[in-house]
């Protein structure tokens with residue numbers, strides 16, 4: 010059966026969907042192993058200090074428990090990411106609240122709660138720093154007491170995990186160009202923007218089950234961790250150091266994972282190592298699953314940020330030059346902060362032409378649990394700042410937000426701020442036109458301006474234009490050197506072997522579609538192996554919007570390789586039926602024992618990247634987008650609500666329209682939460698609202714209709730022309746919404762999350778906004794407020 | 801201090817001997833091995849643990865075992881019949897109503913309950929009816945579509 014209708018671009022049923030709707034899919038907490046014990050973590054109750062003593066409550070029979078301390082770790086006491094500053098268990102000092110100090114295991118889960126409380130730890134407290142500003146101040150004032158992180162061989166300095174300095178050209182020339190631009194500018198527009206931490210809030214908490222075997226001498230011979238995770242090979246790497254074992258002795262299996270969004274990128278290395286250490290100690294398999302409160306208090310969140318823009322603009326609305334200073338709060342250890350900062354840096358100039366630009370970026374240390382990966386990975390922070398700033402520039406020089414952007418958009422053949430030539434078609438002008446049409450932006454702009462005069466509900470529209478790079482930054486994909494296998498099994502069915510994981514985004518489904526399409530076989534015939542590192546090769550982590558584009562392309566190439574082999578050696582015709590394919594594959598297997606194609610990453614075009622200067626081809630491909638928000642701000646309750654959302658994006662070929670829409674809608678919902686609902690309340694580094702009752706994510710009753718629109722311009726980098734879409738929808742909602750709120754109320758809010766109390770405060774205070782805003786606001790004018798002229 | 805508790809689960813009579821205050825969620829998952837009912841928060845906020853108790857939608861993490869004594873329970877495992885998907889499950893599958901799937905069992909039971917009450921619900925009724933079930937993946941739009949399609953299938 011040759012396929013008449015292409016399966017790529019159709020919406021076949023999700024591979025593991027049936028098990029999910031039946032409630033039969035087995036997540037980690039649904040599994041148990043014979044003789045399994047349960048583990049728990051004893052954590053720091055203070056933000057920073059020296060551990061003086063650890064005592065055990067006498068009323069508990071500690072003989073029944075397995076106890077693991079840092080000194081029990083057979084290898085290195087580190088959770089390695091980019092540098093080895095992050096201990097697996099604190100030894101003599103703690104650097105953030107909830108830092109793990111001791112691990113306990115017991116056969117009965119219910120015994121653990123009292124035991125954790127029964128471990129008494131005394132500290133000699135040290136002063137902590139809890140904000141970017143406090144961390145900077147310690148460095149500036151040479152305040153040795155508040156230097157909480159010493160620096161590293163991976164480019165970190167005191168209290169600063171990483172810094173980047175990115176120029177749009179040669180450093181000297183750009184500095185000269187910037188000086189001249191600010192000299193010649195008709196307007197200089199400056200502002201500071203802030204974003205808060207955000208919890209990933211996957212509905213399934215972190216959890217793992219670990220097993221450990223010992224040799225005759227009692228040394229650990231191999232370990233196995235299964236659990237909820239994005240990147241099995243990251244966990245393998247962590248285990249090799251903790252146990253001082255070779256890779257092949259550290260087996261990691263991803264099981265059905267109930268949401269991740271980046272929150273299960275680096276953290277499973279921590280909980281996985283903990284469970285494996287307990288399994289080593291007690292001689293039984295050990296399960297650790299966090300409850301919601303522990304998961305929210307102790308695991309990673311999105312990095313809070315502060316971004317300062319200073320821009321030189323001509324009176325006809327041309328960006329002449331700009332400086333951008335980005336700072337993110339990394340928490341107590343470096344973890345992934347340098348890479349999050351990298352993406353923030355590269356995305357900060359947005360989809361615009363900048364004759365001269367300088368971006369300075371830094372990730373600061375604070376005594377907060379380490380911040381980590383969350384969908385968007387630095388880009389939502391810097392794009393929020395940029396797209397708010399574009400509206401501010403427009404307002405300052407008297408152009409509409411639309412016109413200002415139109416005069417500065419990048420297009421095909423232009424170079425981005427890193428000097429990357431855009432040789433694939435880019436048409437932001439068209440995207441903007443279509444997005445404004447689909448959302449009836451102009452008509453609403455006029456209508457709301459009229460209606461707002463007579464209503465205490467102020468309505469407005471706003472938009473954001475942006476892009477998101479797919480794949481690892483710069484030379485990252487080359488370094489990852491991803492490997493994919495494609496086997497044809499005995500019954501003639503192909504099986505994909507990758508370490509790419511499914512956690513709701515649709516990995517299983519789209520990779521099978523790619524294989525089906527290329528092999529000319531029914532989608533139902535294609536199998537995908539469970540990510541078990543003893544079976545699947547390292548096809549890289551499931552992050553950075555890279556799976557569809559990078560891993561998908563590898564699956565496509567592997568499929569071509571299988572076909573080439575069968576055509577050459579088994580005379581499989583160019584157009585074949587399912588039966589012909591199976592016969593050819595089985596005949597080949599009879600002669601050779603197996604049929605496998607293995608392919609490694611190769612860039613589609615030459616990719617040039619300079620890691621020192623931050624110049625070159627930052628990403629293999631970009632998705633481009635314009636998002637439009639419509640809002641209503643109720644002046645009785647000071648509540649801002651999104652009443653409609655339009656998301657238009659150009660993402661190359663849409664591989665699976667139903668899944669793709671679901672990805673965009675889910676990302677937009679998280680973006681709406683980021684902008685208007687989700688606030689982490691901190692006290693001395695500790696999250697105070699670590700419950701679903703007081704950390705509020707949008708419910709089905711809170712969200713507006715989300716309209717998703719695609720433009721398809723096939724890319725050479727992905728299979729069938731696809732690009733990455735996973736993170737893109739997180740970038741646009743927050744700035745679009747705050748732009749719309751400014752349109753509705755006339756007030757520029759430059760900090761998210763923006764809660765009713767923040768709006769109330771600005772409406773009822775006559776003081777300058779806290780973060781250097783410079784708008785004049787006279788509440789008496791609100792009644793007649795008119796938005797900018799219609800373009 | 802265990803108490804014998806009897807109820808009907810998905811049409812089968814069951815009896816368990818458990819502490820009376822044990823959460824129904826844990827009784828289902830641990831004692832009856834019905835792991836389709838999920839725990840998301842343990843405090844009645846997320847709806848991942850939702851089941852039908854005498855036809856009413858309840859969060860099983862808030863229900864003590866004792867309270868379920870003598871009741872009729874329906875969990876996700878009881879929605880399909882002999883491996884045949886219920887129309888609600890079929891529509892969630894086709895329309896992208898399940899992504900990571902962890903909220904799906906609760907969401908399907910909430911839909912079941914909603915469609916019992918309103919066979920042809922309006923969008924507002926769907927939004928309100930599912931407001932106790934959090935989904936972090938979908939942004940709910942595919943779920944609304946799944947529910948609408950299920951309603952059309954069941955009561956055209």
Ligand code: FES
Nearest residue numbers: 840841842847861
């Ligand atoms: S686990 Fe019961 S409502 Fe969340």
Ligand code: FES
Nearest residue numbers: 899900903935937
């Ligand atoms: S599908 Fe993942 S939480 Fe709903």
